[in-house]
Amino acid sequence: MRLITGLSNPTIKYLRSLRDKKHRRREGRFLAEGLRLLTDARETGHLPDMLVMAEGRDPHPLLDTLIEAVEAANGDVIEVSEAALSKITGKDNPQAVCGVFAEFDTGLDRIDRSSAPLFLVAQAMRDPGNLGTMLRTADAVGAGGLILVDDCADPFSVEAVRASMGAVFTVPLAQARWDEFQGWLRSGEGQLVAASLREPHDYREAPYVAPCFVMVGNESRGLPEEYEVECDLRVTIPMLGRADSLNASIAGAVLAYEALAKLR
Amino acid sequence: MRLITGLSNPTIKYLRSLRDKKHRRREGRFLAEGLRLLTDARETGHLPDMLVMAEGRDPHPLLDTLIEAVEAANGDVIEVSEAALSKITGKDNPQAVCGVFAEFDTGLDRIDRSSAPLFLVAQAMRDPGNLGTMLRTADAVGAGGLILVDDCADPFSVEAVRASMGAVFTVPLAQARWDEFQGWLRSGEGQLVAASLREPHDYREAPYVAPCFVMVGNESRGLPEEYEVECDLRVTIPMLGRADSLNASIAGAVLAYEALAKLR
Structure with missing residues (x-):
């Protein structure tokens, strides 16, 4: 796990850019938020490349499970400030965790x-x-x-x-x-x-x-x-x-x- | 009909304030947008106190009917710039007309x-x-x-x-x-x-x-x-x-x- 501080960090900018369709297409990546949703994803075989959570979040066993799974798959686990997480998700009251997933084939x-x-x-x-x-x-x-x-x-x-x-x-x-x-x-x-x-x-x-x-x-x-x-x-x-x-x-x-x- | 120019006019500020619940409560007024919606309102006996439309809108017979009805009821009919209408409705692509209505009793x-x-x-x-x-x-x-x-x-x-x-x-x-x-x-x-x-x-x-x-x-x-x-x-x-x-x-x-x- 690594900590990123500041709102202008390139990783924060990358994450925020995924709110934009053009950037999602280019990167082939999308954002999903919330522990419940990320847990559903994990249980159906979808792990994020990158897992992003707020410092000062409440601890939760399902979050621990998620962190372990992402780290075991060589994914990136990142802590950011609540302000940075709000900036990424575009919500005033961001859910305490979000993940970056590869877009699926939709043929x-x-x-x-x-x-x-x-x-x-x-x-x-x-x-x-x-x-x-x-x-x-x-x-x-x-x-x-x-x-x-x-x-x-x-x-x-x-x-x-x-x-x-x-x-x-x-x-x-x-x-x-x-x-x-x-x-x-x-x-x-x-x-x-x-x-x-x-x-x-x-x-x-x-x-x-x-x-x-x-x-x-x-x-x-x-x-x-x-x-x-x-x-x-x-x-x-x-x-x-x-x-x-x-x-x-x-x-x-x-x-x-x-x-x-x-x-x- | 009167024309209001500039984004900082008090009427524009008043209209914009109606996007906020606190102001709606205080004024007992709310905003509704779009010619179809305002026509439905008129046909069911609801006329706006104030009818606001963009300069440079396309003419429409239903809009003419609405303007006549609001003026006949001594309502206020106002033309503003497209930028001002966007500011009022909070939409990038505002429908060309909006109205201010009295809130109903909801007992x-x-x-x-x-x-x-x-x-x-x-x-x-x-x-x-x-x-x-x-x-x-x-x-x-x-x-x-x-x-x-x-x-x-x-x-x-x-x-x-x-x-x-x-x-x-x-x-x-x-x-x-x-x-x-x-x-x-x-x-x-x-x-x-x-x-x-x-x-x-x-x-x-x-x-x-x-x-x-x-x-x-x-x-x-x-x-x-x-x-x-x-x-x-x-x-x-x-x-x-x-x-x-x-x-x-x-x-x-x-x-x-x-x-x-x-x-x-």
């Missing part, structure tokens, strides 16, 4: 359509909180993966990793353009389902079939019409109020839990 | 338990985005209201109003301490339902009864045990992955849509 070959009855698909989802929440929901419904289609928020952003509550480490994740996803999907079995107002089935009565790919679109614009017509099943969720749409991650969860109940 | 007498089969309850929900999303979901399921119990995020914060997508104007909203809510709830009909691991029913098979109050707890801690035991019905949502919880607003939506399907 479509990460997804095994025989591994689960249900998969989630997000198209042009721009909010990292929504994207992380989709990952968390994907874990909860036992989905075989989350596929990010077109220009989505970065799943390795601090906000997405935080909202995923560790699911970024446990849920297979793929990124693809629509054409690429379509080619992959149609090369095997798979029912593509989306919420729609176009000849829709009531989502409670619809004929879901495994492997079922539940897709939601962009937060403002929804799915493009030409994507919607490519779906095998279009369903409608009741909207009894003034608004005509749900939050995208809410719509995804309501559909995913309905499909799960029918497919289990 | 429990705002809730009419005979008005709908379903109501949502959030306990100690700290994230304004989750809270706004709960409002949006409450609108979608036709809930008779959202009741905020104990120390929740401010429903009049810019983030909550934004996430509500206008539902802050359409869904009856109440704020109460737990004891006060309990007293009110037990003075009439009402089934209190929460997700729980304590003698739970499967949420798909549970006996929901109108008026049904679906409650979710704090994002990190869930519901206090002593609140859970006061519930009339405890249900379980399948969790097939590593995690043992969903995002609070997701859990609320999954339960609310299930209860709605059974109670419609």
Whole structure:
């Protein structure tokens, strides 16, 4: 373990730069925060290259386990001031530990359509909180993966990793353009389902079939019409109020839990 | 209409101060952004005291309607620079218009338990985005209201109003301490339902009864045990992955849509 003092140290600058997508891409690294999340990562075989904790933190046996594991794997274990940790994580009240992880491969070959009855698909989802929440929901419904289609928020952003509550480490994740996803999907079995107002089935009565790919679109614009017509099943969720749409991650969860109940 | 130039003008400072809860409370005013949201507000009988728009905005007939309505009600219509509007809303890319509204009364007498089969309850929900999303979901399921119990995020914060997508104007909203809510709830009909691991029913098979109050707890801690035991019905949502919880607003939506399907 080594101690780094001062806010302008190159390591602190490197860590802080990982809050920025451009730097994450260049380094192939991302940040995850919090003892619980880092413990989940460790238990699923993901150790950080670098483990960073605040001086004056409370001792914790799980943190000791984590330190031992990172040191045994020749990782870097670093103590910094609370101010430096705040600067790294961008939070006023930083969780007392964060780690730097190698980004995963997110090719479509990460997804095994025989591994689960249900998969989630997000198209042009721009909010990292929504994207992380989709990952968390994907874990909860036992989905075989989350596929990010077109220009989505970065799943390795601090906000997405935080909202995923560790699911970024446990849920297979793929990124693809629509054409690429379509080619992959149609090369095997798979029912593509989306919420729609176009000849829709009531989502409670619809004929879901495994492997079922539940897709939601962009937060403002929804799915493009030409994507919607490519779906095998279009369903409608009741909207009894003034608004005509749900939050995208809410719509995804309501559909995913309905499909799960029918497919289990 | 009047034009305000410069970032240090007192009106700009006043508007910016409304991003802060303390100032909102003192002034009894809150900010809402975006032409669509302000149009929804107008159509449901809520006009801003003050309407603020960027110079150099694109013209829009709905904006003209809004300006006429605010001026007819002796409201203040103001043009500012794009930089000033960014400063007010805290967004880099501000929507071209925002309004200042009087905060509503949020007493429990705002809730009419005979008005709908379903109501949502959030306990100690700290994230304004989750809270706004709960409002949006409450609108979608036709809930008779959202009741905020104990120390929740401010429903009049810019983030909550934004996430509500206008539902802050359409869904009856109440704020109460737990004891006060309990007293009110037990003075009439009402089934209190929460997700729980304590003698739970499967949420798909549970006996929901109108008026049904679906409650979710704090994002990190869930519901206090002593609140859970006061519930009339405890249900379980399948969790097939590593995690043992969903995002609070997701859990609320999954339960609310299930209860709605059974109670419609």
